[in-house]
Amino acid sequence: MRLIRYGEPGQEKPGILDTEGRVRDLSATLDDLGAASLGRDALERLKGVDVAGLPLVAEGTRLGPCVANVGNFVAVGLNYSDHAAETGAAIPAEPILFNKAPSCIIGPNDDVVIPRGSTKLDWEVELALVIGETCSYVSEEEALSYVAGACLCNDVSERAFQNERGGTWTKGKGCPTFGPLGPWLVTLDEIDDLQDLDMWLDVNGNRRQTGNTSTMIFNCAFLVHYISQFMILRPGDVITTGTPPGVGLGMKPQTFLKEGDRMSLGIKGLGTQEQTVRA
Template sequence: MKLVRYGEAGHEKPGLVDAQGRIRDLSAVVPDIAGASLSAQSLERLRSLDPSDLPLAPAGQRIGPCVGRVGNFVAIGLNYADHAAETGAPIPAEPIVFNKAPSCIVGPNDDVILPRGSRKTDWEVELAIVIGERASYVGANEALDFVAGYCICNDVSEREFQLERGGTWTKGKGCPTFGPLGPWLVTRDEIPDPHGLDMWLDVNGERMQTGSTKTMIFNVPQIVSYVSHFMILEPGDVITTGTPPGVGMGMKPPRFLKPGDVMSLGIAGLGEQRQRVIAFEERAPDTSHPVRERSASV
């Protein structure tokens, strides 16, 4: 199944993509594509539905992030052998784990906002794992039983914040709009082997990343098992699993995003994303969560 969330930001409705590529409304069946709705039992119930019995969503709807109410947004760094090589980093002995702020999650085609003071914002096409069952200290041999499905993540990263400001990588990873997810959550049964998926990313129509999940250092079961030994993973949590080569930081000279750039990216079987890059000053005001912004130094 391909599950989707559509509608105005913050008010998305759950949907299912039918065989003709149309969105069918699931609002009468589940409250959201989130939490308990992602359990094996719930997904089996959705799988038993006849999509033609569900109402069609109105045409032209915005596609939101394919998972709602994400609690843990975990990321794995330097998890592709060819990407590690382009950065000059050694192959990690264990997965490098960091967090992206759940508040950075946006829809697959929403604008990406350059944060205030950014000079080195970069792109990363990634396979993301969506958790379907509560996982704690699970073994790699059973880890896939805890996975609901997969989606695309653009792990947008501000490299100066990440690498030159001291401390952890998190500072460059969780800025608003730095976590586009979707367009769909594809259930695990449709992706029997997540370790052979072609992936790509273009900037302004120019191919930057061409890779495959086959060059992952730590595979999906290893990642889910490993992370579950350090935190409890809940249904709807997302783990994004690293990127192939071709990021801007690895180019000579390095190349970073600027206002007006357009990123297009995709993974075989998981769909495509497209984001326009805008300056911080161009962003639309968030009237639903007003905040007082200050310029004071920190």
């Protein structure tokens, strides 16, 4: 299933993509696409819905973030070997974890706003996992059974805040609008292999990132297992799993986003996003 939230910010309703790629309204079945609707039993019930009989949503309706009321937004740094190399960083011995503020989450095509004092605004196409079941101390073998699905994320980053202001990376990762999610939450039964997904990102029509999840240092199952050793993951929590090479920080000379720039990005099977940078 490809699950969607649509409508104006703060008033989103749940939806589902039909076989022809059209958005259908699920609001008669679900209140929203959040914690209560992401567990195994809830998703199994959704499979029985007659999608073709649901009302169509008007074409062009805004898409919201594909999961509601995210409690914890965990991110993984330097998780692609080729991205670590371009930044001059050593391959981490264990996953680097930091948090993005849930308040940074926006729809897949909403504007990205330059925060006050920003000088080095950057892009990162990433695969994100959405937790479906409460998850604590899980094994790597069982880890993906706790995941409701996957989605596309742009881990928008302010590098001066992240790297030059001391403390943790969180400073440059959680500003408002720094977490576009969606367009779809794709259930894992629709994805052949999380570790073989092509991904890309363009800025103003120029290809910046080209990668594949096969070059992750720590794979998706290991990340869920690993993170669950340090915190309880709850339904609706999001883990964004790192980015391939091609970020502005790694370019020579370094290149960062400015007002009016347009980012386009996608992951095979998970849809595409487009954001315009605004002051």
